[in-house]
Amino acid sequence: METVGHKLQKEFLKKSQQLGKIPNAFLFVGKEGIGKKLLALEFAKGLLCQKFEPFGCNGCKSCRQINSFIEALKKGEEDKFFYYARGDDGKKHFAYLIGDHPDLAVVIPDGNQIKIDQIRELQEFVALKPTGKFKVIVIDQAGKMNTQAQNALLKTLEEPPPGTLFILISTTMGELLPTIVSRCQVLEFKPLKPQEVKEVLKKLNRDILKEVENLILEEGSFDLLKVENENLFTILSRLSRYSNLTFEEIVKLAEEIEKFDTEEKELFLKLIEEELTKKVVNGEFPLEVFERVKPLLEDMKVGLKRGLKFKLAVENLLFTLKGF
Numbered sequence: 001m002e003t004v005g006h007k008l009q010k011e012f013l014k015k016s017q018q019l020g021k022i023p024n025a026f027l028f029v030g031k032e033g034i035g036k037k038l039l040a041l042e043f044a045k046g047l048l049c050q051k052f053e054p055f056g057c058n059g060c061k062s063c064r065q066i067n068s069f070i071e072a073l074k075k076g077e078e079d080k081f082f083y084y085a086r087g088d089d090g091k092k093h094f095a096y097l098i099g100d101h102p103d104l105a106v107v108i109p110d111g112n113q114i115k116i117d118q119i120r121e122l123q124e125f126v127a128l129k130p131t132g133k134f135k136v137i138v139i140d141q142a143g144k145m146n147t148q149a150q151n152a153l154l155k156t157l158e159e160p161p162p163g164t165l166f167i168l169i170s171t172t173m174g175e176l177l178p179t180i181v182s183r184c185q186v187l188e189f190k191p192l193k194p195q196e197v198k199e200v201l202k203k204l205n206r207d208i209l210k211e212v213e214n215l216i217l218e219e220g221s222f223d224l225l226k227v228e229n230e231n232l233f234t235i236l237s238r239l240s241r242y243s244n245l246t247f248e249e250i251v252k253l254a255e256e257i258e259k260f261d262t263e264e265k266e267l268f269l270k271l272i273e274e275e276l277t278k279k280v281v282n283g284e285f286p287l288e289v290f291e292r293v294k295p296l297l298e299d300m301k302v303g304l305k306r307g308l309k310f311k312l313a314v315e316n317l318l319f320t321l322k323g324f
């Protein structure tokens with residue numbers, strides 16, 4: 001078992017397999033980057049295991065196939081498993097991910113949505129008899145299903161072929177139709193505890209900037225590790241000398257930061273806030289300036305999703321910081 005933490009949820013899943021009380025659909029809800037998808041895949045592995053061992057025996061052919069799928073997904077190699085199908089328009093489009101095991105599919109958004117064509121392909125996938133007892137479909141970022149896709153999925157959830165299990169994964173329930181939620185067994189997941197974060201860090205065994213590690217501990221989530229922009233960290237180290245920055249430097253930095261994608265910008269804001277909070281606590285930064293900066297940071301976080309002019313906001317932020 002690779003998933004760290006979430007003891008109660010694991011116990012619940014194990015019991016449901018042992019008692020043969022597996023619902024047609026689970027909905028895993030909780031913050032991103034805490035291991036929901038990994039646990040879903042490990043539960044699927046157990047159901048498809050030739051020894052029917054909860055979370056897998058890791059020795060049988062089925063477990064080995066799924067383990068290599070999981071390992072590749074962990075490395076971000078989704079593109080190895082793309083399954084394309086021909087849509088109504090006659091064009092090929094992305095449907096879902098499938099590894100060596102024929103009874104496990106993982107749906108991820110096509111662009112920024114999960115589309116109805118993808119759900120139609122899933123319906124074909126579940127209509128085929130499983131090679132064993134089960135067919136498992138993990139729908140990652142289920143909240144990204146558009147309304148048409150959700151309505152199509154609802155039909156399948158109402159009358160699923162025997163042995164079909166859907167595991168929907170989402171950060172909130174709010175984006176899903178209540179009729180979908182009501183057809184799912186909901187399992188809520190909490191952020192990881194500091195001890196659990198440390199355990200995962202040990203397993204990951206990679207170099208992580210101390211500031212990022214602190215944020216991971218604080219948030220109980222590994223979501224931040226999605227960002228792998230070295231440039232971001234270089235810029236942050238330059239920013240730590242903000243009181244010495246010249247006007248030209250600030251404008252140039254703001255230009256570079258503007259080029260980040262949304263996730264990187266979010267991380268940038270979080271790291272600045274983390275650093276300033278630490279400095280305020282250590283008496284290295286005046287609280288009254290921090291109180292002026294904090295709402296700026298909050299506005300920027302909200303603004304990010306609404307097309308805020310990030311460059312101007314960064315300049316404003318840096319001038320405020322410099323001015324103390």
Ligand SMILES: [Zn+2]
Nearest residue numbers: 049057060063
């Ligand atoms: Zn096995």
